[in-house]
Amino acid sequence: MVERDHDSSFGKFSTASMNNTQEHHMSSSIDNISRRAQELVEKINDGRTGDQKALDSFHEKLVEKVTEACQQMKEHMYRVYEENSNEMQVKLQELSEVLDSCTKLCNELREANQALAGLREGLAIAMKESS
Template identity: 80%
Template sequence: FRMDFFFEDLPSTSQSTPKSRHEESQMTFKVKATSTYMYDNIYCSSRIDDISRRVQDLVEKINDSRTSDQTVMDSFQEKLMEKVTEMCQQMKEHMYTVYEENSNEMQVKLQELSEVLESCTKLNTELMEATNALAGLREGLAISKMSEP
């Protein structure tokens, strides 16, 4: 800061005339006015520095808060991914359990179907044998009717 004092009404040092009361009061007034101006400048500058420092603090707090928010979001994302992965694994395990239960039920049904098809094959064979036997009997009857007079 620069301190400027103006002493316009002061007599020069080469003059030897004493100052009048009026001259002293003018000099004092000008020094006081300059001092008040300097005080106002210093006060204003101090206030600007204070405001600037407070703004900088607020900006730092905002940046810290944003960093904290990012950390919270990263942590949330990580935990969410862990939970989603865990839920997917549980769903897979449940799906495999259902597959296994369905496979067991299908195996039982397939076994029953196999037994029914085997029984059908036996019955079909017996039916074919019975059909052949009946055809043979019919032929035998047809020949015997022809041989009768």
Template identity: 70%
Template sequence: MDFFFEDLPSTSQSTPKKGHEESQMREDTTMDSSRGMSSVVSMTDSQEQYSSVCCSSSIEDISRRAQEMVEKINHSRTSDQKVMDSFEEKLLDKVREMCQQMKGHMYTVYEENSDEMQVKLQELSEVLESCTKLNSELLEATRALTHLREGLAISQKEP
């Protein structure tokens, strides 16, 4: 925050010193004796008006500067909000991009796993087919042995 007090009118310029004020009043009363007390009152009124105008001007200046500072702060806040919105959007874009990359990688892994599983399933299918064949051959052999045994049992009973 920048404060610019150096541009404000100094208080020494807006109010005369007491010694100067009294000498000015004395001069006015002695120079125009015909006016008498009215010139002293008139001088005091003009000094009060001058002091009031200077104070009012200073207050207005300070008020204007304060308003400018508030406007600068609000502008900075708006700018900050735009920066944050932009950052959020870029971050969301990066997150989306990373998610897409991860999905792509995941699908690649799925494909590789699917290919490997297909090969393994093919091998399993071949093994199961062999097992089925062997089982059929074993059943045939069992029947043959059963017939052989029955044949041997019949031949032993015949003598």
């Protein structure tokens, strides 16, 4: 501990010198803490920048993969559409042929019905004449 002597200039110089040393040491400690805090902030900011770059890269790759998957799905969908269209075309052709046959059979049935109606009339007339 430093003694203070108000009457001697040595005591005053010594106390002032001690205060300056303590203040310099405290100032140096504060500067050191401040510098370290700034370094930590810069390190955190660098980490955040790295995180952002990693996230941006991940985003780009994800968009690329999703786009690629969508393109593959679209191509597959069009192949399935083409296959279905070909199958439907075959089925529609078969249906058209069946409907044509039905139309012909209906016409033949109508003609047969008309022939039977004519035959019945002829038989009815013949029955009247024979009776």
